[in-house]
Amino acid sequence: MNKTTKKAGIIALLGIVLLSGLLAFTFKNDRLFAIAKNIDIFATMIRELDSYYVDEIDPDQLVAIGINAMLEELDPYTEYIPEENSDDFRMLTTGEYAGIGAVIGNRGEGNMVIMPYTGFPAQNAGLKIADYIIQVDTTIVTGMGTAEVSSLLKGPANTEVSLRVKRNTDTLDFKLVRKKIAIKNVPYYGKIDSKTGYIKLSDFTTNAGNEVRNALVDLKTQGIERLVLDVRDNPGGLLNEAVEIVNIFIPKGREVVKTIGKLENVNFTYKTTKTPIDKDIPLVVLINERSASASEIVAGALQDYDRAVLVGRKSFGKGLVQTTIPLNYNAQMKITTAKYYIPSGRCIQAIDYMQSRENGELTSVPDSLRKEFKTKNGRIVLDGAGIEPDEKVEPISYKPISYSLVARNHIFDFATEYFYKHSEIADPTSFSISEEDYNDFVNWLKGKEYDYTTYLEKSVEDMKKNAEKVDYYPEIKDQIEALEKRVNHSKEQDLITYKGEIKKILSEEIISRYYFQEGMIAAGLVKDPDLLAAKEYFNQPEKFKLTLTASTK
Structure with missing residues (x-):
């Protein structure tokens, strides 16, 4: 069937469906009449666009755009799910799919393994975090989008899939058998103290x-x-x-x-x-x-x-x-x-x-x-x-340098290099990188780009823009420029000032290489302010009891 015949069939089918819908209406009230009228207008418009528009149109795509734009007017939760997206929707609601059991994502050079799920084919086969995916079966995936690569990795349970990955300077081949993957709702549980x-x-x-x-x-x-x-x-x-x-x-x-x-x-x-x-x-x-x-x-x-x-x-x-x-x-x-x-x-x-x-x-x-x-x-x-x-409890507020180091993948990349230099580390709740390791990280950053604007610098920048609009700006220009120099941050100094924060983020990323998702969660609980507040309640039974009574309000 050629493209023109297929398109004519789609439009004819759409017309039949709409016509049958229209015949079902009895026009008993204005609301039903308004619905019928506008559906008829919409169908007519698609048909005329296909006939007269200067370039070829894709009716499926055009209708989907129209539907999605209509639903966006209602709320973010009402959505259209076409047949081709039904598997993804099923995974979101059931947590189940058939594949290799790994999160993949793009990290600049291409798509890589971000997190293999414990006990599933990717981890069992030996795939590691930061393995770049080069080929899936016979398809070269370099340059493909994450969704496309993810689709290639999924398939019927108990079917084979071959992967070629780049790990550091090595190229490795893996043969996996897809399994039914059930993503855990409870990725971690345990004791945080004896009680x-x-x-x-x-x-x-x-x-x-x-x-x-x-x-x-x-x-x-x-x-x-x-x-x-x-x-x-x-x-x-x-x-x-x-x-x-x-x-x-x-x-x-x-x-x-x-x-x-x-x-x-x-x-x-x-x-x-x-x-x-x-x-x-x-x-x-x-x-x-x-x-x-x-x-x-x-x-x-x-x-x-x-x-x-x-x-x-x-x-x-x-x-x-x-x-x-x-x-x-x-x-x-x-x-x-x-x-x-x-x-x-x-x-x-x-x-x-x-x-x-x-x-x-x-x-x-x-x-x-x-x-x-x-x-x-x-x-x-x-x-x-x-x-x-x-x-x-007030949320943890990270400094701009931390955001920059994470966003530019410096934390991720250093953790990967650390993993291949150290065969093992302590358990997630006690591991923290040493002073020597942190100094290695600081030296490793030399020559790498991770500049950022601090909150104070942004405030001074905004003040300068506003000051430039007033007539007496020349009189205060020198003071503003002096203030700019005073607040201009030093990346090297920030690496010292916020060392504790950066070490925690870096340690948790390193832990993920050895203990995966479960380890990251356990490590994140150490000195977690919400968890510390919870433990305070447990340690004060009277406060706990009073909080749950009307007497405290």
């Missing part, structure tokens, strides 16, 4: 509830008496998995979340259905500004029942529920169908997208319109702006 357990929950795909449940059971056999559940940076996922996780700590038959939308069939109350693993263990939940959706259901429900102390920063504020609806030709649409309400009755949605469409800019719920609700013990909580922690 305290820690569970990192990074996602809410299929089986998240069981993973948390199993982790807690294992930790209890190790003798823990208190628990930290970490949902920081967790973007959310399946609502039923959030209910399962709350059920681990809350008795059977309790309401966890209620969804309310325009249609009756999306209105539902989710309750706990199982006997909890432990409804009494002292519990702290860590949240931050990137904890969203299902993370907020877990944190919010546990707060509403006064079951856990929340530590960290205010969560993202996503109180919208999405439903996936099948479309013709194996396409799908993920559409916002409801808002969710946690046990106190509050909805934590922070952005009013209806108001935003009218104003043309994102509109948050103003403080004056936020309503008060009460937890089980009578503590006052507010709606409309995410989940607020019981104990706020």
